[in-house]
Amino acid sequence: MQEEEYMKLALSMAIAAKGQTSPNPLVGVVIVKDGFIVGTGAHFKAGTPHAEIHAIQAAGEQAFGADIFVTLEPCSHFGQTAPCADAIIQAGIKRVYIASLDPNPLVAGKGIKKLRKAGIEVETGLLEKEAVELNQPFFHFIKNKQPFVTIKAATSLDGKIAAATGDSKWITSPESRRDVHQLRHEHDAILVGIHTIIQDNPRLTTRLPQGGKNPIRIILDTHLRIPLEANVLTDQAVKTIIYTGKDADSDKMRKISNEFVEVVQLVSNVISIEDVLKDLGDRNIMTLLVEGGSEIHASFIEENAFQQLIFYMAPKIIGGKQAIPCVGGSGAQLVEQANELEFIDVNQVGSDIKIAARPRRK
Numbered sequence: 001m002q003e004e005e006y007m008k009l010a011l012s013m014a015i016a017a018k019g020q021t022s023p024n025p026l027v028g029v030v031i032v033k034d035g036f037i038v039g040t041g042a043h044f045k046a047g048t049p050h051a052e053i054h055a056i057q058a059a060g061e062q063a064f065g066a067d068i069f070v071t072l073e074p075c076s077h078f079g080q081t082a083p084c085a086d087a088i089i090q091a092g093i094k095r096v097y098i099a100s101l102d103p104n105p106l107v108a109g110k111g112i113k114k115l116r117k118a119g120i121e122v123e124t125g126l127l128e129k130e131a132v133e134l135n136q137p138f139f140h141f142i143k144n145k146q147p148f149v150t151i152k153a154a155t156s157l158d159g160k161i162a163a164a165t166g167d168s169k170w171i172t173s174p175e176s177r178r179d180v181h182q183l184r185h186e187h188d189a190i191l192v193g194i195h196t197i198i199q200d201n202p203r204l205t206t207r208l209p210q211g212g213k214n215p216i217r218i219i220l221d222t223h224l225r226i227p228l229e230a231n232v233l234t235d236q237a238v239k240t241i242i243y244t245g246k247d248a249d250s251d252k253m254r255k256i257s258n259e260f261v262e263v264v265q266l267v268s269n270v271i272s273i274e275d276v277l278k279d280l281g282d283r284n285i286m287t288l289l290v291e292g293g294s295e296i297h298a299s300f301i302e303e304n305a306f307q308q309l310i311f312y313m314a315p316k317i318i319g320g321k322q323a324i325p326c327v328g329g330s331g332a333q334l335v336e337q338a339n340e341l342e343f344i345d346v347n348q349v350g351s352d353i354k355i356a357a358r359p360r361r362k
């Protein structure tokens with residue numbers, strides 16, 4: 001195997017833990033001694049050992065004089081665990097390959113300096129693009145202290161998310177819907193508007209055959225219209241946070257609040273996406289999946305408050321002037337004012353196509 005192959009293996013292990021490590025990054029490690037893989041590791045959950053520690057433990061004596069491939073610069077500060085740079089030095093590693101540098105300005109380069117001072121060879125930049133792509137959410141969160149937002153929509157070929165009657169079950173295939181549950185597992189929180197709650201009474205939980213993590217449920221409900229019997233209030237499957245406006249009924253707020261349901265009253269009567277994202281950032285929510293509906297999509301898009309957009313498009317035509325469009329609101333008055341994106345990825349899921357896009361980079 002060449003160096004790139006070892007780093008690819010480390011990247012594949014990092015991505016396997018997607019959704020588990022928040023608010024920490026995804027990290028994968030491979031240790032190689034005389035052409036043999038003697039240790040591997042990934043970071044599985046915040047507060048548990050880092051990837052380097054797992055790999056060094058697996059390598060044991062073989063770590064001495066070995067090469068280590070790390071997808072993110074080893075930490076050099078005492079967080080919840082001892083610094084990985086020190087562990088690498090103590091293990092007697094000879095050479096370190098690093099794919100991407102730590103984005104935290106307080107930390108960037110410190111790990112490398114420590115390693116080089118200890119006489120260890122350090123090479124950076126191997127598969128850097130892939131490693132940075134993998135931790136986009138983490139890098140965004142560190143920089144902005146707000147969640148990395150992915151808008152998800154399921155639409156017909158003519159861009160509808162529901163018929164004029166409001167009916168929407170189901171537009172996309174079972175395979176797409178399962179893919180959406182994988183997305184939910186990978187996100188810290190999922191957000192919908194009150195219209196979706198009233199229309200669909202969704203559970204918004206992760207229901208994968210193999211299990212998975214339920215994202216915290218975020219409901220935007222300016223006038224606190226949420227029905228008392230809504231699933232997100234009664235199923236106690238996972239925490240639900242409702243953002244409401246300053247005129248919301250305080251009796252109802254008290255009535256629905258409990259250990260599973262928190263109501264956050266904002267000072268304004270129109271819910272500001274910016275305020276919600278700031279509050280979610282303060283709660284260490286690193287990734288947010290916005291599942292709609294069309295007015296919510298419009299709010300996030302009009303405020304450019306999203307970093308990625310995933311559309312599942314079914315080979316169906318719903319039609320109808322009154323049918324619900326994927327993005328509501330008042331929309332661009334001129335095509336040249338349309339929100340410019342760039343496609344990241346397009347692939348087939350079941351009978352649908354899954355399109356990933358992001359705001360066009362300047």
Ligand SMILES: Nc1c(/N=C/[C@@H](O)[C@H](O)[C@H](O)COP(=O)(O)O)[nH]c(=O)[nH]c1=O
Nearest residue numbers: 154168170171172180200202203204205
């Ligand atoms: N109508 C469709 C969707 N609809 C998405 C939302 O409108 C639903 O309320 C939400 O997924 C229900 O969540 P649940 O109760 O946890 O299952 N989403 C999809 O991917 N395909 C669709 O065809």
